[in-house]
Amino acid sequence: AQSVTQLGSHVSVSEGALVLLRCNYSSSVPPYLFWYVQYPNQGLQLLLKYTSAATLVKGINGFEAEFKKSETSFHLTKPSAHMSDAAEYFCAVSSLGAGSYQLTFGKGTKLSVIP
């Protein structure tokens, strides 16, 4: 079975500061990992994905994440926060390795950006 733990339900950063959102996963098979962003009253938008190629993954809007197998982590970073980054972020793991196409999501981290 797969699971995802996101540390910190709410993170606040100043505009221009580093964004770091933490995600740890558990998977019995090699994982596919994802970060999604959700703005209020909207669906989920894919930021980036890891599918067993390069361990450092670059996504949209300047975000990137690094897959660290030894730490079972897939933390999301952005060097400089912008006001428009304020949203909720979800880390997810695919169950494809176990024969399922469902995604298992973490509980989410709400990012606030302080001007």
Next chain:
Amino acid sequence: DTGVSQNPRHKITKRGQNVTFRCDPISEHNRLYWYRQTLGQGPEFLTYFQNEAQLEKSRLLSDRFSAERPKGSFSTLEIQRTEQGDSAMYLCASSTGTSGMYNEQFFGPGTRLTVL
């Protein structure tokens, strides 16, 4: 590309009533997924279709819930005898379908259900 659409966007109902939601996937996508998202939680998988066949169902999908995709295009999710615990955002996603490969799921805006 019009994206995944869901209707209605909001639904308020009284406990015990039946409700039905509709999802229209991206036109060339043969896979369709339903998720439920309650307040303060991430989305939880409910069910998945490959064309018109329902291939996976979560244990969250009680017998009051039924999903269909009759012609392999749009899908409906019906909840019978709604309970207050059914209040949530119901998300639909679609993807192309290459066997054994991960295909990106594109999400719709969701239907927010409130059961009074």
